[in-house]
Amino acid sequence: MLDRSRRRPGDGAERPVVLITGASSGIGAAVAERLASEGGWRLLLNGRDEDRLALVAKMTSGTALPADLADDRSRERLARQAEEHAGRVDALIAGAGIGWAGPFVGMPAEAIDRLLTVNLSAVLHLVRLLLPGMVSRGAGRVVLIGSMAGCVGVREEAVYAATKGGLMAFADSLRYELGRTGVRVSMVLPGAVDTPFFNRRGVPYHRSRPRPVPAGRAADAVREVLVSGRENVFVPSWLGMPARVHGAAPGVFRTLARRFG
Numbered sequence: 001m002l003d004r005s006r007r008r009p010g011d012g013a014e015r016p017v018v019l020i021t022g023a024s025s026g027i028g029a030a031v032a033e034r035l036a037s038e039g040g041w042r043l044l045l046n047g048r049d050e051d052r053l054a055l056v057a058k059m060t061s062g063t064a065l066p067a068d069l070a071d072d073r074s075r076e077r078l079a080r081q082a083e084e085h086a087g088r089v090d091a092l093i094a095g096a097g098i099g100w101a102g103p104f105v106g107m108p109a110e111a112i113d114r115l116l117t118v119n120l121s122a123v124l125h126l127v128r129l130l131l132p133g134m135v136s137r138g139a140g141r142v143v144l145i146g147s148m149a150g151c152v153g154v155r156e157e158a159v160y161a162a163t164k165g166g167l168m169a170f171a172d173s174l175r176y177e178l179g180r181t182g183v184r185v186s187m188v189l190p191g192a193v194d195t196p197f198f199n200r201r202g203v204p205y206h207r208s209r210p211r212p213v214p215a216g217r218a219a220d221a222v223r224e225v226l227v228s229g230r231e232n233v234f235v236p237s238w239l240g241m242p243a244r245v246h247g248a249a250p251g252v253f254r255t256l257a258r259r260f261g
Helices: 026-038 050-060 073-087 109-137 156-179 197-201 217-228 238-249 250-260
Strands: 017-020 043-044 090-095 140-145 183-190 232-235
Touching: 017 026, 017 073, 026 043, 026 050, 026 183, 026 217, 043 050, 043 073, 043 140, 073 109, 090 109, 090 217, 109 140, 109 183, 140 156, 140 217, 156 183, 183 217, 217 232, 217 250
Parallel strands: 017 043, 017 090, 090 140, 140 183, 183 232
Antiparallel strands: none
């Protein structure tokens, strides 16, 4: 687990430093609030909406580091500012993400590129920038916010599912590479979460199952893997069962999904 045993009251330098992307709303903001309520963490908060990010930073006593992760220079500046501001980054919680829903044949090319950039490419690049410091210190956490869609695929969310599936393959591959370095890679895999995500993508959530869960439940899962280093956590936990069925018997799963999904 991340070592908070050396923390002394009032000594901010001893608290593990956590960089949370997508912290201006949704799961990212809920994670910031969850960790702030517990205490013992030094929070660096990233988002594109500077006004909302400033509010979250004020509520959580975190430091706002606004940047558009889709932009190469902004992303590099964020990594540099985070390490300069706090001296190090002990944990990255990659919560920034966007969605798009509708038939793939009607999806604009620019929307495909935007999802691939924000949900996948930007995450990989940010991990690449921060990971060397963790490895050199012999400890760290990389927590990726995935999705059930990346485990099983979802009708009319093909590109979004592809980006989240890509994160899963990235996480698995990175775990092999990191081995005994002391750095752990975790994924939190929610189904539907009650956040502004669906309104922003322009299509409201309409499925009967899984029902949306509060963002706080996803934040609790993030806190769990941050401390324990557990590899994968589904939110809610019962979603792990259909994911396992899909892996063991994909044909059966697709038949059931077409009938009930």
